Amino acid sequence: MAKLWYLGHSTFYLEGEGLKALIDPFLTGNPWGIAKPEDFTDLNYIFVTHGHGDHLGDAVEIAKRTGATIVSIFEVAQYCQFKGANVHAMHIGGTYNFPFGRVKLVPAAHGSSVIEGDRVVTLGSPCGIIVEVEGKNVYHAGDTGLIADMELLGKYENIYVALLPIGGNFTMDIRDAAIAAELIKPALAIPMHFKTWPIIDAEPEDFKSLAEARGVNVQILNPGDELEF
Ligand code: NI
Numbered sequence: 334m335a336k337l338w339y340l341g342h343s344t345f346y347l348e349g350e351g352l353k354a355l356i357d358p359f360l361t362g363n364p365w366g367i368a369k370p371e372d373f374t375d376l377n378y379i380f381v382t383h384g385h386g387d388h389l390g391d392a393v394e395i396a397k398r399t400g401a402t403i404v405s406i407f408e409v410a411q412y413c414q415f416k417g418a419n420v421h422a423m424h425i426g427g428t429y430n431f432p433f434g435r436v437k438l439v440p441a442a443h444g445s446s447v448i449e450g451d452r453v454v455t456l457g458s459p460c461g462i463i464v465e466v467e468g469k470n471v472y473h474a475g476d477t478g479l480i481a482d483m484e485l486l487g488k489y490e491n492i493y494v495a496l497l498p499i500g501g502n503f504t505m506d507i508r509d510a511a512i513a514a515e516l517i518k519p520a521l522a523i524p525m526h527f528k529t530w531p532i533i534d535a536e537p538e539d540f541k542s543l544a545e546a547r548g549v550n551v552q553i554l555n556p557g558d559e560l561e562f
């Protein structure tokens with residue numbers, strides 16, 4: 334069995350055969366307060382969808398302390414390597430077979446940057462990440478608007494769990510996320526990136542209704558909940 338643990342916002346712990354990973358490890362300053370960086374001592378991978386602070390989060394510190402490899406888009410990986418982390422750089426459309434399974438980076442419509450002093454430093458394209466764990470594909474959409482590329486995921490990528498932002502303003506809202514779910518055709522869609530701050534105050538139950546009307550099975554994880562699959 335693989336295990337997915339929701340840490341609030343877009344942060345997940347994913348575990349399965351050969352894999353102990355965090356995805357978008359925003360722990361310090363995460364208003365949900367489910368876990369702290371130091372709670373993670375035994376990790377082998379950290380997946381990062383883009384450079385924004387609520388996604389890159391504590392990736393560098395955790396990677397340096399645990400020896401975990403940061404897997405991300407080339408520019409984010411390079412940035413993390415300069416900060417002292419082990420990295421595996423990939424890019425949009427690229428697939429790599431890791432010992433635990435296949436990873437593919439896919440498009441996301443968003444930005445990617447970090448703040449260095451009073452400067453905004455752009456770090457290439459944002460991405461979504463498909464991680465194969467125990468033969469099942471977990472798609473973490475990162476931050477993204479609704480894009481036609483998602484139809485390709487539904488046709489060709491056999492997504493088992495789709496983690497989709499629903500909060501609006503910076504990403505898809507519940508309506509667009511429900512359309513995304515219809516395009517991606519996962520066995521299970523799980524909403525994320527909602528209610529962390531007032532500006533993304535979307536109701537996951539409303540997303541569930543809209544997505545289920547489009548024929549997609551939805552499970553709402555409350556921050557701190559775990560799913561086995
Ligand atoms: Ni973002």
Ligand code: MN
Nearest residue numbers: 385387476503
């Ligand atoms: Mn975000």
